[in-house]
Amino acid sequence: MFVTRQMLPLLLALAGISGCSSPPTTDSNTGQRPLIVAHRGGAADFPENTLLAIDNALRNGADMLWLTVQLSRDGVPVLYRPADLSANTQARGAVNEHTLAQLQALNAGWNFRQTAANGQVTYPYRDQPVSLPSLRQALAAIPDSVPVILDMKALPAAPQALAVARLLEQLQAWDRVLIYSTDAxxxxxxxAYPQARLFESRDSTRDRLASVALAHSCSAPPAPGTWVAFEYRRSVQLVESFTLGEARSRVDARLWTPVAVDCFQSKGQVRMLAIGINTIEDYQAAACLKIDAVLVDSPRAMRDMRQRLERPLPCH
Structure with a gap:
């Protein structure tokens, strides 16, 4: 996101470095805590998008699961995030260049590493292989009561949407699943599937947040019942134009603000998910904003953070 020099005071305020703050208040809804959504099953705790990660996320109190879907060469939806298999496994190439059988012969935890207190790095799953699961296997392992967010990554979109829709129809699992993608x-x-429950497009959510922050305008709030998702912190680039050139610098902006939340809720209840919440400070801020759910990398760490929160919340 690019902004001009004139926007700097507002962005500094959004970044929380304006130097001014209002006195603490008490959250009137002391029982509300955002739902914990395990990002890729909890990518910081266990090899991401694996049944091992899913099982442990649930054991650590995750309320929802965020899983990344791509399509194998033989048209099977599988769980995998990066563009190349070399990021997580001992193989190379794109997911759609391999059959399901070939993918499940790989070790999805090959590159998962742990760093000890003394700085020593180990790769614990090279001797304890974990397989790359299909979406069918994942849904079978997840209780029906646990909502699942499927993050669609492969392009073109139509073949993957068709394969996922067919599977969800076979499993009668439409009501368990929400569909998300960064690609509109x-x-x-x-x-084409009226049963599908979709997040609002990322473009629409981003544009509305930017409009609230930069133009003080609430444009076309989502319909009640819609799910929306965007990063809690977002790096924006400040561009200063001079006669002989320009200078660029980055600002850490927080676009989820009380005014933005009011905008999203102005037509009725909208379900808001803040991406990238991994500290107790950010979790508390999301709770004070009455964000519905937060996407976390470590359900294990967040479980302990949530338990340590003050009650009632000291909201600003």
Whole structure:
């Protein structure tokens, strides 16, 4: 996101470095805590998007699961996030270049590393292989009562949407699943399936947050019942134009503000998910904003943080 020099005072305020703050208040809804959504099953705790990660996320109190879906060469939805298999496994190439059988012969924890207190790095799953699961296997391992967010990554969107839709119909699992993607083409691809529950497109959510922050305008709030998701902290680039050139610097902006939340809720209840919440300070801030759910990398760490929160919340 690019901004001009004139926007700097507002962005500094959004970043929380304006130097001014209001006195602490008490959260009137002392029982409300955002739901914990395990990012890729809890990528900081166990090899991401694996049944091992899913099982341990649930053991550590995750309320929802965020899983990343791609399509194998033989058209099977599988759980994997990076563009190349070399990021997490001992193989190379794209997921869609391999059959399900070939993918499940790989070790999805090959590159998962742990760092000890003395700085020593180990790769514990090279001797304890974990397989790359299919979406069918994942849904079978997850209790029906646990909502699942499927983050669609492969392009083109239509073949993957069709394969996922067929599976969800076979399993009668539409009501368990929410569909998310950073690519707007999935909005169109899933439009053919009225049972599909979709997040608002990321573009629409981002544009509305930017409009609230920079133009003080609430444009076209989502319909009641819609799910929306965006990063709690977002790096923006400040561009200063001079006669002989320009200078650029980065600002850590927080676009989820009380005014933004009011905008999203102005037509009725909208379910808001803040991405990238991994500290107790950010979790408390999300709770004070009455964010519905937060996407975390370590359900294990967040379980302990949530238990340590003050009651009632000291909201600003």
């Amino acid at each position: 083409s999935y909005q169109q691809a899933f439009a």
